[in-house]
Amino acid sequence: MRSSVLAVGTVVDLELRQRVRSTAWYVLLGVAAVLLLSVTLLLLATAGIFGRDGGPQTVSAVVFFVLLLGTLVTPALSGGAINGDRDAGTLATTQVTLIRGWQLVLGKFLAAWTAALAFLVVALPFLLIAAAFGGADPAVLLTALAVTVLELGVIAALGVGFSAVISRPIFSVVTTYLVVAALSLGTLVAFGLGGLVAPVKVTNTSVFYSEGAFDADGKLVRPVCDPPVVQTYDVPSYDRLWPILAANPYVVLADAVPGRFDRTGSPVDAFAALKVAERGVQVPIARTSYHSDCDPSRDTDDQRRPESVLASTVPTWTVGLAIHLVLAVLALLAAVRAVRTPARRLARGTRIA
Amino acid sequence: MDPAGIVVEGVRRSFGSTHAVRDMRFSASPGRVTGLIGPNGSGKTTLLLMLATLLAPDAGTIRIGGIDPVRDPVAARAIIGWMPDVLGSWASLTTRTTLELTGRLYGLPKPRAAARADELIALVGLGDLADRPTRVLSRGQKQRMSLARALVHDPSVLLLDEPASGLDPEARVDLRLLVRSLAAEGRTVLVSSHVLAELEEMADDAVYVQQGATVDPDRLEALREGPRTWRVRAEDPAALDAALAGRADLDEDHLGRLVPVRDEAEAADLLARLIGAGVRVVAFAPASGELERTFLELSKESRA
Numbered sequence: 001m002r003s004s005v006l007a008v009g010t011v012v013d014l015e016l017r018q019r020v021r022s023t024a025w026y027v028l029l030g031v032a033a034v035l036l037l038s039v040t041l042l043l044l045a046t047a048g049i050f051g052r053d054g055g056p057q058t059v060s061a062v063v064f065f066v067l068l069l070g071t072l073v074t075p076a077l078s079g080g081a082i083n084g085d086r087d088a089g090t091l092a093t094t095q096v097t098l099i100r101g102w103q104l105v106l107g108k109f110l111a112a113w114t115a116a117l118a119f120l121v122v123a124l125p126f127l128l129i130a131a132a133f134g135g136a137d138p139a140v141l142l143t144a145l146a147v148t149v150l151e152l153g154v155i156a157a158l159g160v161g162f163s164a165v166i167s168r169p170i171f172s173v174v175t176t177y178l179v180v181a182a183l184s185l186g187t188l189v190a191f192g193l194g195g196l197v198a199p200v201k202v203t204n205t206s207v208f209y210s211e212g213a214f215d216a217d218g219k220l221v222r223p224v225c226d227p228p229v230v231q232t233y234d235v236p237s238y239d240r241l242w243p244i245l246a247a248n249p250y251v252v253l254a255d256a257v258p259g260r261f262d263r264t265g266s267p268v269d270a271f272a273a274l275k276v277a278e279r280g281v282q283v284p285i286a287r288t289s290y291h292s293d294c295d296p297s298r299d300t301d302d303q304r305r306p307e308s309v310l311a312s313t314v315p316t317w318t319v320g321l322a323i324h325l326v327l328a329v330l331a332l333l334a335a336v337r338a339v340r341t342p343a344r345r346l347a348r349g350t351r352i353a
Numbered sequence: 354m355d356p357a358g359i360v361v362e363g364v365r366r367s368f369g370s371t372h373a374v375r376d377m378r379f380s381a382s383p384g385r386v387t388g389l390i391g392p393n394g395s396g397k398t399t400l401l402l403m404l405a406t407l408l409a410p411d412a413g414t415i416r417i418g419g420i421d422p423v424r425d426p427v428a429a430r431a432i433i434g435w436m437p438d439v440l441g442s443w444a445s446l447t448t449r450t451t452l453e454l455t456g457r458l459y460g461l462p463k464p465r466a467a468a469r470a471d472e473l474i475a476l477v478g479l480g481d482l483a484d485r486p487t488r489v490l491s492r493g494q495k496q497r498m499s500l501a502r503a504l505v506h507d508p509s510v511l512l513l514d515e516p517a518s519g520l521d522p523e524a525r526v527d528l529r530l531l532v533r534s535l536a537a538e539g540r541t542v543l544v545s546s547h548v549l550a551e552l553e554e555m556a557d558d559a560v561y562v563q564q565g566a567t568v569d570p571d572r573l574e575a576l577r578e579g580p581r582t583w584r585v586r587a588e589d590p591a592a593l594d595a596a597l598a599g600r601a602d603l604d605e606d607h608l609g610r611l612v613p614v615r616d617e618a619e620a621a622d623l624l625a626r627l628i629g630a631g632v633r634v635v636a637f638a639p640a641s642g643e644l645e646r647t648f649l650e651l652s653k654e655s656r657a
Contacts, residue, residue, distance in 0.1 A: 010457040017450065033460040077536060089441020093502065096405050097437050097458035098427060189552060342409035344424055 008101055011107020012110055012114070019084070020077065020115040032069055033122050040126040045132060056137070056260065056269035058130035063144045064270060066123040067253055069118055070152045071180050076140050078159025079173030080315035082335060087169060095341050105160060105335040120148060140257050140271065145316070147256045151249045154324040157179055161331025161339075164338035167242045187248040195236035196242060198283060198307040204231045208290035225294040239284040250322035251278050265305050282313040357383040357418050358541040359404065359510060364413035366399055373399040374410070374567035381543050383509070383556065387538045389545035390553040390648055391562030397545040398438055404543070405435040417510055418541075421496050431459075433509030438515045438545075440495045442487035448498050449474060449483045452505060455575065459506040465504075473501035484578070493517035500528075504535075511542045516553045529555050537613060553642040561647065563655060576650045577643075580613040583620050585627070586636035596630040611640055 043058040082105075085091035094104060131141060159176040166172040210226045245251050254274035259267065267273040289300045360383040366374040374396040381387035391397050401409040404413060408428040408561040415422055422429035443451055449470050458465030482490060491497060491547055496561055503511065513532070517525055536542045548554050552559070561568040586609035587593035593610060597603060604611040614620045623656045624637050643647070 007458070007460070010454065014443070014454050014458075017454075018446050022445060023525065065565045088444065089439040090443055091441075092402075092405075092407055092437060092439075093435075093455075094458060095407060095440060096430055096433065097455065097506075098430055098460050100427070278594050339408050340427055342403070343407060 004100075004103060008107045008110065010097065011104055012111045013288050015081070015108055015111030016114065016191075019115075019244070020111065025115070028073065029081045029118060029122055031263070032119050033072075035069070036062065036065065036123050037300055040253070044130065045204055055131060055133040056140070056159045058133065059127060059136045059141060060144070060271045062123065062130050062173055062271035063148060063253070064126055064250060066120060066127075067151060067199070067249060069123075070119050070148065071155055071184065071249065072153040073119055074116040074152055074239075075159050075173055075176035075180060077115045077161055078109070078156045079176040080169035081108040081112055081160045081167045081215035082161065082174055082339065093341075095339065101339045102336045102339070104339055105164065105332055109157050109160045109335075111334060112160055112222065113153045116152040116156055117149060120145070120152070137260060140260060140269070143229040143257045144253060144271065147253045147321075151252065151320065154328040156250075157328035158331045160334045162329075163185070164335035183247055183249055187244050189250075191238065191241050191244045192261045194241045195238040198237055200237040200287065201232055202235045202285060203288045204233070205290045206231070207231070207290075207294060209339065211295045223294055225292065228292075235285055237285060238281045242282045242316060243277070243323075245278055245281065246316045246320035248320065249324070250274070252317045252324070255315060255320070256317035259306065259310055265307075267306065272306075276309060278316055279309050279313045282316075283309065293319075354598060357509065359387075359543060360416040361400070362414050364400070364403060364410045364415060365406060366403060366410050372565055374403070377413070377562065377565070377567045380559040381541050381560075383541045384536055384539050385557040386542045386544060386555055386645065388551060388556030388559045389543055390549065390644060392547065392652065393546075395491045396530075397562055397612050398514055398566040399544060399635045401437075401512050404512050405433060405437075406410055406430055428623070431506065432509045433512060434503035434510070436499050436503040436507070436510045436514060436516055438518075440492065440499060442490070442495060442498065444488040445486050447484050448479055448487055448490070450502075452501055453489060454638070455502050455505045458583070461506070464622050465648065469505060470481065472503055476504070476531070477501045477601045488527075493521060493524050496520055497524070500531075500649075509540050511540055513544045515540065515546055515547050515548075517546055519568060525551060549642060549645040549648055553644050555645070559644055559647070561651060563635055563651060573647060576647055577652075578616075580615050582611045582640040583623070583644065584611055584624075584636065584638060584640040585634060586610070587627075588633040588635055592632050593627070593634075596627050606640075609636060 038060065040062055043061050044285075082091065085094065127141065127145075130136065133181060151310070155176070156177055159172070162172040162175045162179075163169065205228050207225050207228045210224050213220055213222050213224050215221045246255075251274065254271045255278065257271040257275070259272040259275045260269060261272060262268055267276055283304075286300060291299050359379075361380070362378050364374055364377045365372075373596055377396070377400055379387075388398070389397050397410065403410050404417065404422065406429050407423040409423050411436070415588035417429050418432050420429045421434070422433075438473065443454075446454070452473055453463075453466045455470050457463065457605060461469060477500055479494060479497055479501070482494060485500060496516060500513070500516060503513070511532075516532075517528060517542065520528060532542055532544065535559075544552060582604075585593060585597075585605075590610075597610065598614065601610070602613050614621065614623060620637075624634065627634055627637075639646075
């Protein structure tokens with residue numbers, strides 16, 4: 001057990017020394033810091049103009065930006081972890097040591113994850129600046145950071161997995177980017193189009209005042225109504241498609257954070273806004289709606305308070321995070337399989353040394 | 354058969370339709386240097402990959418120090434040192450760090466790995482370059498680093514794939530002395546090469562490979578018994594030609610006259626006769642090394 005931990009630690013050490021701690025990596029960290037600084041300052045300035053308590057809004061925006069930055073950098077850090085070594089002729093010399101395949105893969109994954117987390121560390125001061133402007137909730141900040149840490153880990157695992165299964169580093173890095181894009185943007189597209197595929201029929205019954213209800217000035221004098229008007233039309237239906245949306249890392253992030261609303265029920269930050277929107281999707285559209293001018297007490301009401309929507313729906317983040325963790329574990333298992341020696345099968349064009 | 358060495362029997366390995374190794378059988382004993390000789394593409398490197406526990410054979414058995422590398426690769430790795438033909442190195446790390454980390458990958462504790470790195474740097478003579486990144490090393494220096502890396506865990510079986518390629522003459526002499534001393538310590542050393550002059554001076558035994566198969570020892574024996582060419586040079590070539598007159602099987606090259614003789618006794622007779630005839634002989638030796646001759650005879654045979 002102890003020797004296994006040491007072995008994995010040696011691989012992490014090796015990875016961080018030879019792959020990560022390069023000039024390019026430090027430059028990238030510097031660029032990230034400059035970007036974060038500008039975004040934070042810009043957000044704080046605009047929040048000031050609107051005269052609102054800018055803390056929570058800025059914190060959520062900066063966290064989203066960190067997730068974006070992390071998802072853009074992590075594939076490059078992890079996507080060549082194994083086939084890059086194969087190209088450089090150093091994979092085989094590692095495989096003939098007493099390191100087991102799983103220790104090699106785990107070490108490379110942890111190193112890529114650590115490298116990605118460095119970008120989160122760079123972002124911390126800016127998050128604290130934003131939080132210092134007031135109104136930021138420590139619970140929100142901590143949950144958001146925890147989810148970001150996990151999501152970057154998932155992408156690191158995917159990158160390491162592809163780097164073991166695909167023989168050329170450039171293709172495995174690109175594939176990792178494509179998967180990140182599929183999760184971040186593809187889920188939105190699939191969700192949007194999916195809703196159009198199976199529309200539902202909605203019946204809308206309206207009862208309006210008759211013409212004689214008003215006098216010449218348009219004042220209501222006699223509350224009599226016309227017979228009901230019944231309309232039927234197709235509406236895109238999304239309530240069964242929410243698991244697609246759940247696979248989106250930004251949705252997972254927003255949903256995991258405790259939603260904060262002000263007294264009027266408006267979300268105080270971007271997390272809560274996105275959370276209400278994506279949770280509302282789970283609520284099936286009412287198949288019938290009724291409106292009557294003469295008897296407003298029978299009106300159907302689709303105005304629900306955000307708290308009640310959140311309370312009555314499945315926490316999306318649990319599903320989303322489960323999907324992501326399963327993908328990550330599958331990627332790492334595939335990598336362990338691919339570096340197994342003595343090798344029985346070789347991928348086409350693979351040079352083992 | 355001594356279980357401490359390498360024993361290979363009926364080993365076969367294909368990649369799709371390419372039969373890289375068709376049938377190899379040989380053994381290499383501890384305390385001896387065994388040369389693995391064959392043209393490019395004859396399956397030497399594939400065989401070494403199987404011996405190094407990286408590739409599984411399709412058929413046949415391998416025993417290294419009595420261990421089956423397919424069934425128990427980890428136990429085999431603990432006693433095998435492998436120097437690949439591909440000169441890979443962690444480009445941004447120094448030689449010292451490379452050796453230390455390799456030691457730790459072999460399970461050495463940190464201080465022991467550091468001490469071992471120092472020993473090996475001295476052993477292969479990379480002292481001046483030990484703290485520079487490996488990307489600045491020349492090909493020959495990388496070869497030496499690669500050899501040091503193979504020795505990190507003091508293995509009892511050494512697999513060296515083309516260790517001499519890219520080395521200058523001085524480094525070759527160093528390599529030869531080092532390999533000989535490693536074998537003298539009781540290690541089994543298998544060296545693949547097509548630089549035959551190199552192996553000639555280094556190897557005790559030779560295994561010939563041709564088109565994925567080891568050459569049958571009986572066939573080698575037959576080749577060894579065939580006539581062999583000796584090169585003779587004299588102070589006065591005309592006197593030499595006169596003494597050799599009457600022989601129809603003579604040849605010559607830029608270094609001297611080439612005379613086929615059946616065996617060493619006949620060579621000694623020839624020399625005595627030349628001296629007796631008053632020819633002032635300045636050079637009298639086999640025209641090619643034993644390994645080279647066998648190698649060339651084999652290629653000639655397989656072409657025929």
